[in-house]
Amino acid sequence: MSPTATAQRAKTKQTAAPPPGGYTGKLLRVNLSRGKVWTEAWSPEAMRDQLGGVGLGAHILWKEVPAKAHWDHPENRLVLATGPLAGLPVWGTGGLTVVTRGAMTDGATSTNANGFFGAALKYSGYDSIIIQGQAKAWSYLYINDDVVEVRDAAHLLGKDTWETQQALEREHGLTGHRMSVYCVGVAGEKCVRFAAIHGDYGHVASKNGCGAVMGKKRLKAVCIVRGTGALSAHDPRGLVQAADDIAHDLKTDPATSTLYNFGTLPGVTNLYKLGVLPIKNYTTNLSTVDMAEWEPAKLRAGFDHRGHQCNACGMHHCHIQVIGRGQFQGERVDEPEYEGWSGAGWTIGLTDKEAVSWLNTRVDRACVDINEFGWVCGWVMECMEKGYLTEKQVGFRLGFGDVNGAYRLLQMITNREGFGDLLAEGVKRASEKVGGEAAKCAVYTKKGASPRGHDHRGRWDEMLDTCTSSNGTMESANPTFQTEIGLPGRITPFDGEQVAKLTGGILGRRHFEDSLGGCSFTFRTRIENLARALSAATGWNYTLQDALRFGRRTAAILRAFNLRCGIGTDVEYPSVRYGSQPVDGPAKEHNVMDQWEHMLDVWYETVGYDRKTGKPKKETLRALGLDWLAKELWR
Numbered sequence: 001m002s003p004t005a006t007a008q009r010a011k012t013k014q015t016a017a018p019p020p021g022g023y024t025g026k027l028l029r030v031n032l033s034r035g036k037v038w039t040e041a042w043s044p045e046a047m048r049d050q051l052g053g054v055g056l057g058a059h060i061l062w063k064e065v066p067a068k069a070h071w072d073h074p075e076n077r078l079v080l081a082t083g084p085l086a087g088l089p090v091w092g093t094g095g096l097t098v099v100t101r102g103a104m105t106d107g108a109t110s111t112n113a114n115g116f117f118g119a120a121l122k123y124s125g126y127d128s129i130i131i132q133g134q135a136k137a138w139s140y141l142y143i144n145d146d147v148v149e150v151r152d153a154a155h156l157l158g159k160d161t162w163e164t165q166q167a168l169e170r171e172h173g174l175t176g177h178r179m180s181v182y183c184v185g186v187a188g189e190k191c192v193r194f195a196a197i198h199g200d201y202g203h204v205a206s207k208n209g210c211g212a213v214m215g216k217k218r219l220k221a222v223c224i225v226r227g228t229g230a231l232s233a234h235d236p237r238g239l240v241q242a243a244d245d246i247a248h249d250l251k252t253d254p255a256t257s258t259l260y261n262f263g264t265l266p267g268v269t270n271l272y273k274l275g276v277l278p279i280k281n282y283t284t285n286l287s288t289v290d291m292a293e294w295e296p297a298k299l300r301a302g303f304d305h306r307g308h309q310c311n312a313c314g315m316h317h318c319h320i321q322v323i324g325r326g327q328f329q330g331e332r333v334d335e336p337e338y339e340g341w342s343g344a345g346w347t348i349g350l351t352d353k354e355a356v357s358w359l360n361t362r363v364d365r366a367c368v369d370i371n372e373f374g375w376v377c378g379w380v381m382e383c384m385e386k387g388y389l390t391e392k393q394v395g396f397r398l399g400f401g402d403v404n405g406a407y408r409l410l411q412m413i414t415n416r417e418g419f420g421d422l423l424a425e426g427v428k429r430a431s432e433k434v435g436g437e438a439a440k441c442a443v444y445t446k447k448g449a450s451p452r453g454h455d456h457r458g459r460w461d462e463m464l465d466t467c468t469s470s471n472g473t474m475e476s477a478n479p480t481f482q483t484e485i486g487l488p489g490r491i492t493p494f495d496g497e498q499v500a501k502l503t504g505g506i507l508g509r510r511h512f513e514d515s516l517g518g519c520s521f522t523f524r525t526r527i528e529n530l531a532r533a534l535s536a537a538t539g540w541n542y543t544l545q546d547a548l549r550f551g552r553r554t555a556a557i558l559r560a561f562n563l564r565c566g567i568g569t570d571v572e573y574p575s576v577r578y579g580s581q582p583v584d585g586p587a588k589e590h591n592v593m594d595q596w597e598h599m600l601d602v603w604y605e606t607v608g609y610d611r612k613t614g615k616p617k618k619e620t621l622r623a624l625g626l627d628w629l630a631k632e633l634w635r
């Protein structure tokens with residue numbers, strides 16, 4: 001056991017009444033500045049109102065993070081939240097939601113990761129962890145049921161995310177799934193703005209620089225011994241029935257069964273056909289390699305696979321691989337998600353599959369967001385090929401498809417060395433600093449973050465979502481069963497009005513999912529099934545309408561928080577390249593900016609927000625039961 005920076009047991013206060021099923025009734029609080037840990041009771045009324053995950057986190061941000069507490073301020077909160085289904089026998093319910101004021105936009109962040117953390121936390125007796133302050137020396141948080149300690153992490157410094165987890169497993173003599181670790185690698189230590197929080201060998205809460213916030217707090221890791229507490233559901237039979245129906249949807253619906261079999265791998269060829277696969281930093285939408293080689297089964301050929309499922313998950317999704325050939329033969333990697341094939345591959349013009357797989361894992365181990373890395377690296381590659389950046393500026397020469405150059409750039413970013421120090425600020429800030437023609441080549445939103453690994457010029461709903469969202473990434477998310485909530489099953493993808501109505505119509509669905517404590521892949525089912533699972537867990541009569549209302553309420557609170565932070569309507573735009581017209585490929589004829597203002601008008605009308613100020617209208621807030629927010633926002 002390492003010497004402790006501060007060691008303390010969490011003082012436990014019991015709630016007056018037993019909590020609803022699925023909850024422990026306790027929030028764990030940690031003040032790193034003072035080395036204090038304690039628990040506070042969470043009332044059943046607050047649970048129903050906030051659920052968990054992003055719902056709880058949005059309330060914490062609004063109530064506890066003032067406008068002056070920027071992302072790097074000790075008073076910023078880092079919320080590691082689960083939800084009422086975490087730890088129960090529904091597929092993929094080990095989930096973790098990270099909510100904070102993030103480094104990329106300096107606004108609200110909610111980002112999910114899977115694995116085992118959420119379940120381990122629940123079995124330890126806590127619904128969520130709320131971290132504030134800044135440790136005087138590098139620390140890690142150790143949780144073993146009611147023993148909660150802030151410990152010295154000096155021996156972990158300089159280790160990447162896998163090494164950190166291995167070191168903590170050795171230190172505590174626990175392997176397998178007996179301990180869950182979420183941590184930052186060197187990029188988090190150096191406060192790279194797009195640093196992520198990584199855990200359980202291959203799961204990443206990646207968006208909006210949440211790893212930079214953790215690094216700023218000098219918190220290297222949170223490790224939880226799988227707890228010994230019991231967790232019960234109000235109606236176990238009803239829960240199992242709902243879980244079966246969810247699994248049935250995943251296995252049988254054509255849109256989800258590919259996910260069941262191959263996870264996100266089918267995205268590569270499917271999105272290519274639509275012009276949505278981002279190739280070489282948006283300079284083309286045409287591949288020069290045989291796309292048949294990128295079908296899901298081919299992406300798994302040639303690798304030695306081991307299943308790597310998360311808590312209670314039956315999906316054939318996550319895998320650990322050993323690379324079977326090429327420069328990186330013998331290396332153990334985490335099979336890339338679609339976003340990995342995109343960010344460590346197509347975006348930077350790299351189509352050697354083994355090299356992409358290797359680079360993707362190096363990015364994860366550094367704890368860098370894979371999409372942001374792809375956009376910044378692709379931008380440098382394009383600018384060097386066009387002469388907008390010189391070898392002298394960057395420090396060496398690299399162009400599209402150069403895996404060794406990309407890795408060198410990753411190391412420079414991770415360690416904030418040379419030109420990497422500027423790149424560590426993200427592609428928006430870096431390109432604005434460089435200026436000139438280079439500035440026009442960068443893909444980002446005016447809020448400061450970059451999109452996920454798509455070419456949204458062929459998918460306008462996600463571009464609109466990314467630019468209007470309040471959490472540093474997409475906020476709405478296309479539901480698989482959108483007719484369930486009265487939306488058309490299919491729209492004309494380049495009709496701005498239809499796109500905006502759809503995007504506004506599903507605002508908040510993702511917040512509902514991300515507040516339950518599970519995985520967004522295993523929750524690609526009817527909302528009604530999720531509401532039934534929630535009802536069975538808690539004993540509440542929770543309906544589809546309750547779920548939609550909850551999602552919109554959470555979206556409104558996040559928006560109010562951002563407005564208070566000064567993030568308004570003037571930044572709801574794509575950068576020049578992000579909003580440009582494709583030069584080739586399936587979306588070549590379509591220019592999103594021709595319809596952008598109209599799309600914003602329709603979106604604002606649909607969600608009931610004021611077009612000029614960006615505020616949710618008073619009547620919208622009142623209809624959502626947010627009178628208290630209406631008073632504060634419109635006074």
Ligand code: SF4
Nearest residue numbers: 092310313315317519
């Ligand atoms: S679908 Fe994949 S990421 Fe989600 S819980 Fe299952 S194994 Fe984990």
